[in-house]
Amino acid sequence: MKILVPVKRVIDYNVKVRVKSDQSDVDLTNAKMAMNPFCEIAVEEAVRLKEKGIATEIVAVSIGPKACQEQIRNAMALGADRGIHVECETFPESLQVAKILARLVEQESPGLVIIGKQAIDSDNNQTGQMLAALTKMPQATFASAVEVEGDDSLKVTREIDGGLQTLKLSMPAVVSTDLRLNEPRYAKLPDIMKAKRKPLAVMSTDELGVDITPRVTTLKVTPPPARSAGVKVETVAELMAKLREEAKVIS
Template sequence: MKILVAMKRVVDHRVNVRVNTDKMGIDTANVKMAINPFCEIAIEQAVRFKEQGTADEVVLVCIGAKDAEVQLRAGLALGADRAILIKVDEEVQSLDVAKLLQIIVQEELPDLVLLGKQAIDTDNNQTGQMLAALTDMPQGTFASDIVFIVPNKIKVTREIDGGLVTFVLSLPAVVTVDLRLNTPRYTSLPNIMKAKRKIITVTSPEAMKFSLSPRLTTLKVEPPPVRQAGVKVADVAELVDKLQQAKVI
C-alpha cells in the first residue's frame, strides 16, 4: 500500500509575521520556515501506518520554491521514503494546487492521500476537498482518528459540534487531518542523516504540461488591529453598566 502525503512550506507558527511595505503580502525575508503543522500530523500518521505494516511506502509531495527541499528533507527525516517537489516561484492558489496533486495522484496511484486540513498561512481549507472531487475519490475531512478495518477500507472519525461522527471509506480515498489525530515525533540525528540520501524528484508545472491559472487577486494585506487595553470594574453593577454601554446586553 502506498500513501501520498501533500505538505506545504509555511512561516513557522512561532514567528510573528510582518506585512510587507507594499501591503501585498507578508515579509518572508530571513524568516524561519517550517512544515505546515497540519501537514506534519499527516506525515506522522502515514509513517505510523508504515511502522504498523499497513503501508509499504510513504511519498511526500510539495508545491513551492526550491527552498522547500529543506522542509521535504525534514519530512523524510520523520520517516517518509521519498519526495516530489513541484517547483514554482509564485504563490499557487488552492484549485491549481488540487489540479497539480491530481496529476501526481494519477502518476503515483496511491491507496490513500493524506493532507493537513488547512495551511496556517492562508487558512483556506479547500485543497483536500477539491482534490477528492477532481479524482472522484471518497473523502474524509478533519480526521481525529483513522483506522484500517479491512485491506481496502478505513474508518475515519471526525469531530463535529455535537460530538463525533464515524464513517467508512473505500480506498483509494482522500483524508484531511486535524490536530487531535496525533503528536508528531521529534527527528533523531540518525534519521536526519538518512534523509540526506533519500530521493527528492524535482519537476515543474511546465514539465507536467499544466498551466497555472490564478482566479483570485490580492487587493491588500493588513495586520490585525491592535487589541485595546481592558477596563477594571469595581463591582457587578458597574460591569453590567459597561456591557450595556457596549450594547453587549
C-alpha cells in the same frame, strides 16, 4: 499500500507575521519557515500506519520554490521514504495545487492520500476536497482517528458540530487531518542525516501539464487591529454598567 502526503512550506507558527509597507503581501524577509502544522500531523499519521505494517511506502510532495525541499527532507527525516518536489516560483492557488496532486495521484497510484486540512498561511481548507473531486476518490475531512480495515476499506472518525461522525470509505481515498488526530514526533539527528540520502525527484508544472497562472488577485493585506488594554472594575454594578452603556452587549 502507498501513502501520498503533501506538505507545505509556511511561516513558522511561533513567528509574528509582518506585513509589507505597501500592504501588497506578507513580508517573508528573514522569516523563519517551517512545515505547515497540519501537514506534520499528516506525515505522522502516515508514519504510524507504516510502523503498523499497513503502509509500505510514504511519498512526501511539496509544491513551490526550491526552498520547499527543506520541508520534504524534514518529512523524510520523520519517516517518509522519498520525496517529489514540483518546482515553481510561487505557491499556487488551491485548485492549481489540487490539479497538480491529481496528476501525481495518476502517476503514483497511492492507496491513500493524507493531507492537512488547511495551511496556516491561507487558511483556505480547500485542497483536499478539490483533490477528491478531481480524482473521484472518497474523502473524509477533519479526521480525529483513522483505522485501516483490510486491504480496501478505511474507517475515519471526524469532528463535527456537537459530536463525532464515523465514516467508512473504500480505498483509494483522501483524508484530511485535524489537530486531535495525533501529536507529531521530532526528527532525530540520525534520521535527519539519513534523509539527505533519500531520493527526491524534481519536476515542473509544465511536465504535469498544469497551468498555474494566478486567477485570484490580492488587493490588500493588513494586520489585525491591535487589541486595546482592558480595565478593572471594583464592583459587579460597575461591570454591568460598562457592559450596558459602553459595550452595549446587554440592555
